[in-house]
Amino acid sequence: MSDEQQILFAGFGGQGILSMGKFLTYAAMGVGKNVSWLPAYGAEMRGGTANCLVTIAEGEIFSPLTENPGAAIILNRPSLDRFESKIKPNGTLVMNTSLIDRPPVRQDLRIFQMPVNRIADEQGSSKLANMILLGACIQKMNIVALEQTLGLFELIFAGKKPGVIDKNRKAFLFGVEYAQNNW
């Protein structure tokens, strides 16, 4: 249980928060870990906020939820205001500066920033902003190995058109690259 990692994804509905979490969950399961994916559901629909919590562990997962996630990937201001204080001491905070107009308050955190919307717009793939950020995160946080993850794309997007998968991989890799250069 000590090895258990819990990562929170939070932002607007429509920013692809839940699928970011799902992708990570699939990836972790793909490499043989125990996983759980816990969404905040329903009420948060309709332009409200969306968030999900991913738990990854070697052993049995008792609790798929927690007060204090080890890492938080935050895509908008309201979510930062709500969750910053909750992150584990010395945890990780990834923030989308396109929609967050204030610096973090916490001093103990590892912090990574990216103007996700702007970059995605520049890449002409606003819809894939979440994949870009995800790529960056996976590159930086050692949850699942990058190579393995890339190997799982076909599996995770099973049923989707190849074109779609490629677009996603491209966005993902762009994120990886961004992290290498900027984080």
Add this chain to the structure above:
Amino acid sequence: MSDEQQILFAGFGGQGILSMGKFLTYAAMGVGKNVSWLPAYGAEMRGGTANCLVTIAEGEIFSPLTENPGAAIILNRPSLDRFESKIKPNGTLVMNTSLIDRPPVRQDLRIFQMPVNRIADEQGSSKLANMILLGACIQKMNIVALEQTLGLFELIFAGKKPGVIDKNRKAFLFGVEYAQNNW
């Protein structure tokens, strides 16, 4: 409670069983007794059997029901079969011989018989058969005094047309007379 009297009325639906009981109940209340009227309801509708139990007492009435009524006024065969054995030892049994084709089994009972339907038909008032029988019963059983009862007709039939009330009184008195002559 010792003074408590419980009288059962039973027969077909449509024979005016419930109203016989109601009449007696009103009468007893009219002379200042405590009363309760308990019908077997619902299921017994639609050509089935109908019955009600009247309880009359000086003191408070705890139980409006009993296994063993002191008197039973029985208008058809099925009801006799069902209730004869239940009557209190040395109790009273009144039976409508028009619709009962067997003699009573019990030897301990005070028994009064009347071919109610035939008599009513003869009187050209088949609808009032129950009032005829009721008159006879009240004449014979000392539950409520005859005079007082007669005095209560207007009250009991309040709202009904005078014509109706007279018809009922006539039938009732015919029953009284019948009892005097035949019981």
Add this chain to the structure above:
Amino acid sequence: MRVVAQRPQSLTSARTHYCPGCTHGIIHRLVAECIDELGLREKAIGICPVGCAVLAYDYFNFDMLEAAHGRAPAIATGIKRILPDACVLTYQGDGDLASIGMAEIVHASARSEKITVIFVNNAVYGMTGGQMAPTTLLGQVTTTSPYGRKKEETGFPIRMAELLATNEGSAYISRVAVNTPANVIKAKKSIKKALQTQMNGLGFSMVEVLSTCPTNWGMAPLEALEWLEQNMIPYYPLGEFKVKEA
């Protein structure tokens, strides 16, 4: 001598609990005769309502289910979807079908469920002692419209046949009466047509049958037939309102 009239096989030998002259009895017989004549008894599944016909499971001589009040069409749906070859029919009163069961009947019709509904409209709640029904006529006295039904308070009687005919899912919708020999014969034809509509998979079928309730109308059986003729038929015209051909 040959027998021209006798108890159909699709009826048990049980004596009905219906009041003298109640035409529920006639309707039961017609349904049973149609089932017999179409050779459907062994495929038939009947659903009785909550209403005076609640005990119909004792009278019809084939598989029967007793429904919750008004829900017969939903139950019929559950059965028919699983047994598409069965002949599924519901027998419902006006309180059962037009009041509490309104949603279920409208949707069974909209979904074009392949079932047959025998809708017995006697303009009153018989079983419970004569309360107002959605089909009670204006001015009609019932225990819950003691001063006569008034449109100011209760609006207007619902014409179910016409209402359901607006659904594309309805394949056969008719209204008949059982107050005269001629009408009884027509009623039987219509019920047979409805059953055939179902077995031909054309969709939802319903026959609304104008029926009497001597007891709660406070009339002798013959008066009741007359009252039906004089008062019900003018407001509830007889005829076929929807006929989808194969």
Add this chain to the structure above:
Amino acid sequence: MRVVAQRPQSLTSARTHYCPGCTHGIIHRLVAECIDELGLREKAIGICPVGCAVLAYDYFNFDMLEAAHGRAPAIATGIKRILPDACVLTYQGDGDLASIGMAEIVHASARSEKITVIFVNNAVYGMTGGQMAPTTLLGQVTTTSPYGRKKEETGFPIRMAELLATNEGSAYISRVAVNTPANVIKAKKSIKKALQTQMNGLGFSMVEVLSTCPTNWGMAPLEALEWLEQNMIPYYPLGEFKVKEA
């Protein structure tokens, strides 16, 4: 300069939770404008459905009650019978009114309840994530008709306006759309007429409004308006189906 368009008094200043381009917002505004223009705000009692408009009590600036799913017409009846001078209106979606609430709407209409019903038909269950509605069109893909709605399994979409028009209790029944400026203007006229029908005590009034659900239709708001025009209006003709004059 004079103001030609601004927020009506009968709306609060709350920002709605509706998705971008959802025409629920337009319909809210039209209702509010009509209430304002008829001077009914202080007499108005609104009943919101369970559906995307469930939060309408935060948006309308008059007394509001949040109903159980589908029961708004019954609740409206309870209110109106006790407060005959109030202006009682329900705002219901197609799942709320045409599915679970079928019995309540048909009977409110049959009883000729003096209430006004705003029926928002967007051919889908919006709030719960895009399931099939009784008004979903044949072939339309929803989460519970993933291969397109098939008449063999689900029958046919229900035309509520036509169905309710068969009730004598219905005093005003119309169908409008809010997909173009012209239609929006017509819609407003119709809503006003419905409210007047109620206040004149003529009986039950309902305006069926064809509306969009970009989110669950999986379309951009503008595409959705186009889809409504191309697909909904042909099956759900616009117009007045019942107009009882004073």
Add this chain to the structure above:
Amino acid sequence: MARGRVIFIEEECKGCELCIHFCPKDILGLDKSRINSSGYHPVTNLRPDNCTGCGICALMCPDLVIRVERE
């Protein structure tokens, strides 16, 4: 000689008089002299010879009391 014959299950008769009213030959009536165990005067055929076996009485009987035979 009668062309038809009607047989009644008296115990089942409820004396509603529908058959009586609709019999074109007007040959049916209630037997006031008898009461069946349900308390009803049962129907009876007053003029058996006139029965045509048309079956209308059975058609209108709600309680399947009548069996009709015809030559």
Add this chain to the structure above:
Amino acid sequence: MARGRVIFIEEECKGCELCIHFCPKDILGLDKSRINSSGYHPVTNLRPDNCTGCGICALMCPDLVIRVERE
């Protein structure tokens, strides 16, 4: 000189483009350079002078973002 004027409550705009599509003068557009706190590019008037104050944009706006004034 403009005969009409439109004022937007940008924070309330959801960028649905209904107003843009229906503006007969075709003078409205989304401001891609800005994102409101709900994450939408708000609408803006690209050619204010051409506004006639016809009010159609407001008529079609589901979110009461637009206040229209006319001479």
Add this chain to the structure above:
Amino acid sequence: MDRVLMKGNEALAEGALIAGCVAFFGYPITPSSEIAEYMARKFPVLGGTFVQAESELAAINMVYGGAATGARVMTASSGPGISLKSEGISFIAEAELPCLIVNISRGGPGLGGIQPAQSDYWQATRGGGHGDFHTVVLAPSSVQEMMDFAIAGYDLADKYRTPVMIMAEGTLGQMMEPVSLRSKVTEFIEKPWAIGGCKGRLPNIVNTLHLSPEFLEYRNKVLTEKYELIKNREQKAETFMAEDADLVVVAFGLMSRIVKKAIMDVRNQGYKVGLIRPITLWPFPADEVSRAAEYARLFLSIEISMGQMIDDVRLAVKGRAPVEFYGRIGLIPSPEEIARQIVAVAQKEGL
């Protein structure tokens, strides 16, 4: 004649009228229909609203709307109909709208029969709807109480802004006894929360939707506190020869009267038996029963059901004495039968 002979159902309806009930919304069902029929006769004369709803579902929602206006309104039904009302009752409880709901109960489950039963006890006291809520439940035992509890029920409903249920065996609704009419209730409390047009005030909102978990939890706490308050204040029970009893029978409704007669009888046979009769089924008179558990050696729950109230008796007795059960369904056992049962149990437990 100051006393009037009335059916229990009519007395209840008259009691509601005396309490100022202005509207009845209901759907007929035996053995409750006389309540609707009485109102249908009276309201057109007195002024007031009688609506025969299309269903129990519609009826309870009409009550929801009517009660939201602040008026005293009611509905009445039986078993199956109460089940259909359960969603609505849950809404009304959360919306905190005062109203009167009557269950003239019959035997279940399913369509069951129309004969008397007490087998809706669980449904009435807990679980008759989704979520954490209760309704105050009163159980009359005489036709007079049918009237009096209707009046008292409305006061409790207004005082605590809660739906109040009156539950009585079908027999009690159908039987007739003399009742003394009560004088018309004329004083009512203010209901500033009621909807009725926002003239001269901010709009009122009646709502049960709470999308934010925090607020939902807050609302549940508010209700729970109210229920605790009612539990502390409104438990009501009648005791009969219980002071010195070795065996305490717990029974409610008409059943409790039969038990009284049986107790008179067994006392003559020398058994020290007493009765605790819950008048409020919710809140259950746990304190009274708990007190009795200090001295009673045995409890006997007698119900017209397969055993439901016995849970509450056991929860109150807390293992301090054995709790036995005797039950019938579809009929009210006679005093003779109950006497036999009491003696049997007493002997079995060696009292």
Add this chain to the structure above:
Amino acid sequence: MDRVLMKGNEALAEGALIAGCVAFFGYPITPSSEIAEYMARKFPVLGGTFVQAESELAAINMVYGGAATGARVMTASSGPGISLKSEGISFIAEAELPCLIVNISRGGPGLGGIQPAQSDYWQATRGGGHGDFHTVVLAPSSVQEMMDFAIAGYDLADKYRTPVMIMAEGTLGQMMEPVSLRSKVTEFIEKPWAIGGCKGRLPNIVNTLHLSPEFLEYRNKVLTEKYELIKNREQKAETFMAEDADLVVVAFGLMSRIVKKAIMDVRNQGYKVGLIRPITLWPFPADEVSRAAEYARLFLSIEISMGQMIDDVRLAVKGRAPVEFYGRIGLIPSPEEIARQIVAVAQKEGL
């Protein structure tokens, strides 16, 4: 990959299919809708019936009809929808028709919220309908169990001819975990009572009306005996570190897993705490709890409600130890919060 990542709702639906479910009748409601949507996708492909009913009322009656044919059928809903089904459930229980009813539960009362709750416990275990009846109620705690209990539920349903309910917090329906797919159920018991046409036999009748009091009572006794049998045979609970516990927590569903994590934590702090997790909510594992009452000094019922299961815990403990309560609504408390609560209670009671 033998393990598939699935949402709890989907796993439950797949489990039903594995068990041979041939028809789903339901009406959408959050957080249960994915079950309907999964069936809507699968049945047209697999062959089988998916009907989106016009309401929960219609849905449960379609189940009534479907189950009467002997087929394995189901419905799924949440709080308000379950209330609407309560009349039908009572009918199905009395008609003794096997079927599966799912409550992916949310907070009430009224419309409440769509966030997780366990506040339909009373409704599920007693009182969720009129008359004397119960449904077997299973409470899964993982996505795998969502699948497995659907399969087990059908077996119980057929074995005892009873409706079986699966009750899970909304969160459990919405979350994803890997599940191992089970192999298709191929053996089913005969159902000679089913309706389907009377070819070659006498007609079958499915009925719940019993006008004669004697027969109504007989039917109730039959049901009661069946329920006693189920109580004796089918109580099911999981225990976790309960053997030596001074404080026994009772919690079910997903909640119980959070408690496990909390227990690991407080055990490290030196508190001897254990868990009894009811798997069958009805029949409640009273025997297991009663056994624990022999040695445990304190019980703590932790529920996502204002306190409902605690009645059953108390009924089982019979006053042998204090029974405390901790509850939330609309959200599942975190392990950290639970650990704090356990410590607080333990210290308060001086453990």
